[in-house]
Amino acid sequence: MTDEIIYANLKFENCYEMDTVPEPEVPKEKGLPTSSHSWWPLVLILITICLALLMGLMTLAILFSQGSKDYRTQIRDLNITKNDLHANFSKMLQAIGSQLCLGGSKDLQNNDLNCVLCPTNWKWPGDGDMCYYHSTEQKTWQQSLWFCSSQNSTLLLVKDMAKLELVKKIPKKTFWIGLSFRADKKGWFWADNTTVTEEQKSWTNNLQLPLLCGYIYNHVIYSHVCEAVDYYVCEKPAIQLQRRNNHQQEEWFVRFFQVPKDSAEGKKLQEMREALCSEGKENNETKCALCPASWQSSGADSCFYISKQKKTWKESQEFCSSRNSTLLVLKDKAKMVSLPQDSQFYWVGLSYISERNGWYWEDGTALSREAKTWTVLYEHIFCASLYGRIIYASNSCLTKQFWICEKGAIHFA
Template identity: 25%
Template sequence: MGEEITYADLRFHDTSHFSASRIVEMNLEVASSVPNQSHCRCLKKTYMTVGIVVGVLIISLLAMTVLFFQASNKQNYYHDRIERMAQTLANVKNDLCMRNEGEQKDACLLCPMNWVLIQKKCYYMPDKMLSWQESQRFCSAQNSSLAMPKTFEELELITCNFRRWITFSLWIGLSCSLKSNGRWVWLDNTTYSSYSSQCREIRCASFDYSPLLFTTCSTKLKLICQRLPINLPSIN
């Protein structure tokens, strides 16, 4: 009986020792598994971050590629438009400028509709009868002034080109007043040196087939306007 008790005690003791040892081993296994799980989570975060960065780079690269092709297409579009416009201007130049080729040489000087090009100036004679002041206001509204033929040659050219319309005297941009100390002055403030006599009242100048005439500024006469032409540049 005593031997059985002793055997039972030893068996119980051994079982308790085995269980405690197993528990310690299991705890060690659990403890060792915790760092491994943390390490895995860190790796997952790293992979996710790298994936996001790579994705952003790919999207950026695709966006830059699309923008590059769009810019290239726009450049080609505007280049084609410029070429078409240049061709259109060349056609306009050929249509409008060749008629005055002898006078214009390399330049293309264009006058508004119903204006006449004479010696690199545009002239226009409206069908109106106005005073000198009214005539100047009318020409100003056309971005021009009353004509200022300062040489006999220029006066003769105007007369020849408008011969069939000149049936009356025409106002020109020359006048005399006390404000100019009685001198005859063109509208550009240059002095008319061919006539030295001073005026004692406001007088204005006109012309027809004969040389310059001086008359009262309120007289109703026809007029002739003058302006610079539009210079269309050469197209290579």
């Protein structure tokens, strides 16, 4: 029997559901994302910024280190400068104290524990704390006021009885003072902007309008036309030094301008220079010569003391020596300009030395041929005095006469 081939049809219900079954995805090859190349520029930029910041920090560190070094150097230099200024200020004070704090006469002692310093050619009356300048030229009231102001001073203020008594000692009969009438305030005012008080009216009762400026006439205050020209008197506070002992050594310090150790000595020195160096200020001169109070300047390098009392030649010599000075040494005529031209005899530092058989000055130099043209000397007379512009041999060294001392000025650069 032959095998039968039987064909059968198989029928499946819902065969469409097979069509909805998803086919499994074929796995793709693994690798880097295709978009990763876009990050490289950003990375490079970040690296560059970091390097720049690092370089900046290193630069700042170097600059800070250099700045600190420069700052320390500046501090060190400032300390050195400060020490130098302190040393220079102390040296200047000692030089000023030893050379300028001297006595003039019994009524003008200035070599005690306190010492008054005034500008050259200003006067100190022997007490008080003010310096006075007596003009040698005449100006209007306003010009006089300006001049005094240029010297860091004011026209004379006669605000108390003591100042009124001082007026009586001023040799000039007429001179401007710091008093004027102010129309805007309808009253009389002093140059320091203070009004005339009721007490002061007792010695200013001669003021009359329309004369608007005050002046002294025969020791009395009057008013005058401001455009008139007259002499004038300026006043300003004195610099006062005080002597003290420090480890058995004398030293000077500024009494009214006390200088602590940590103060600006350079500024203090400048204040002293401004107060003391009035001469030459209008010509912008950079140096000034200082002389002791009540001494006068020769206009160069010397200071002169012209006595108000009489002594023998030897007593005069001793007086000058006690003031770190000598009797006048008159080797040339240039000095004569600053000397008195009156009818008085003044001892000078010229004497006959028997051992040397000649005339010698106080500094040990012999009388020169040039000087002999203004000297009149005789034999057997041993001391000389000045009369006018001629030096004469005196009849006796025991004769009591006025005298002139001389010493070098202190230069305030």
